[in-house]
Each structure stands twice: as C-alpha cells, then as structure tokens.
Amino acid sequence: xxxxxxxxxxxxxxxxxxxxxxxxxxxxxxxxxxxxxxxxxxxxxxxxxxxxxxxxxxxxxxxxxxxxxxxxxxxxxxxxxxxxxxxxxxxxxxxxxxxxxxxxxxxxxxxxxxxxxxxxxxxxxxxxxxxxxxxxxxxxxxxxxxxxxxxxxxxxxxxxxxxxxxxxxxxxxxxxxxxxxxxxxxxxxxxxxxxxxxxxxxxxxxxxxxxx
Numbered sequence: 001x002x003x004x005x006x007x008x009x010x011x012x013x014x015x016x017x018x019x020x021x022x023x024x025x026x027x028x029x030x031x032x033x034x035x036x037x038x039x040x041x042x043x044x045x046x047x048x049x050x051x052x053x054x055x056x057x058x059x060x061x062x063x064x065x066x067x068x069x070x071x072x073x074x075x076x077x078x079x080x081x082x083x084x085x086x087x088x089x090x091x092x093x094x095x096x097x098x099x100x101x102x103x104x105x106x107x108x109x110x111x112x113x114x115x116x117x118x119x120x121x122x123x124x125x126x127x128x129x130x131x132x133x134x135x136x137x138x139x140x141x142x143x144x145x146x147x148x149x150x151x152x153x154x155x156x157x158x159x160x161x162x163x164x165x166x167x168x169x170x171x172x173x174x175x176x177x178x179x180x181x182x183x184x185x186x187x188x189x190x191x192x193x194x195x196x197x198x199x200x201x202x203x204x205x206x207x208x209x210x211x212x
Contacts, residue, residue, distance in 0.1 A: 019057055022047045023071075026064050030110040032188075035065055065114070072108045073130055076100075080136050090148050091207050093141065094166065098203040101170040106195045112174045138163070154210040162210065169202045 025046035029038045040061055044054040058064040079100050086093055105112060118126045127135075145159040173180065173195065181191055 018047075018049070018053070022049070022054060022057055022064070023068060026061075027068060027108070030065065030068070034110060035061075035114055068108075069111060069114065072104065072111060076104045077131055077134075077136075079104075081134075084136055084138065084141050090144055090154065091211075093144075094206055095200075095203040097166060098170055098206070099199045101167075102195060102199050102202065105171065105174045106192065109174050109177060112171050116175065152212060155212055157210055162206075165209075166202070166206055169206065173198065 022043065025048075026038075026043045029042045029046055033039075033042065038061055040054055041051055043061065043064065044051045047054065058067070083093060083097050083100065086096070088096075115130070141163070142159040145154070145157070145162060148154045149156050177191065180186070181188075186194070
C-alpha cells in the first residue's frame, strides 16, 4: 500500500515537471514564432519530448496557449485592480501602471496580438472571460485625474485620453515588435533591453506631458 502511494506521488511529480517543461518550451516558441507560426513539433523539440507525449498532455497548440494565456492574465488582473485601488498620488500610479504593464508584456509578448484579435472577434464573451467577470473599476482613477486638474497639479486633459495614451505607449511596441525589429535591426536581446528601459521612459514621458 505504501509502495503504491509512493509510486503515485512520484508519477504525479513527474507529470507536473513534464507539464511545466512543456509550458516553458511553448512560451519560447510562441515568443519567437507567434501563435499562428508555432507548431506542436516545435514545442515538442524545445521541451525535449516526442510529439505523442506532447499530445498526451495538451491536445492542440490552442489548448496549450489557452493555459499559458490564463496563467498570465490571472497574475496580471489582480495587479491591475490593486493599482486602480491605490491611494497614492496620480504620478505614482502612472509609474506603477506603466511598469507593471510593460513587465507583464515583456514576459508574455505574444499576448497583445492574441488579445486584440480575440477581442475583435467576440468582445464581450472574451473580455468577460479574461477579467473573470470582474472588470477593473476605472471610476476612482478617472475622478482622481479630474481632481488633480482642478487643483492645478496637472494640465487640463481628458481622463479617457490620458488612459488611452498610457495604454498605447505600453502596448504598441509589442504589437509592432516585428516591424520595429526589421526597421532597427535589433535582435531579441536588444529589444528586451529596450523594453526594460521603457519601464521608466513611458511613465516619465506621460508625467512630463501633463505636469504643470
């Protein structure tokens, strides 16, 4: 009985290790080839297993991508809620927002294009699933922007435009990554370093553009 229990424990641990190896391999392949260009054979090769074993754990690359996507979103959405709920100054919120947004996208650069495509196909169903039916409450942040305008801390600006500016500056480099790499001649390492610098650059640019 004890031997059987130990064997089951060992098998479960092996399954978890193999599954994690597959997920890590899939992330690398998705980063380099995108969702459309990735093949199950590529992922199997990267994970060091055969294709049959890969299909044993994940029936298709779509199912595999869904697991990776949900993991990334489940980590990011609570952070987004926390940022909007912060009692810090507007400038501090902008810094945290830009840093968190860019960090998550740097770790999962294949996600923005997938989200844009899916959100345009079935916006309500997809976005409700993505946010777990708990859409971030923007009202507090929008009100804070209005108050800082009235106090003369920042220049008059539409709160909606400010949020769109922040999101656009964070997201676009990842959507336009192939174009930028082609035009600039950068490799992946150089691009990643550029995005690390962008953590502070975007926040500084936004703050300087609205600060009085």
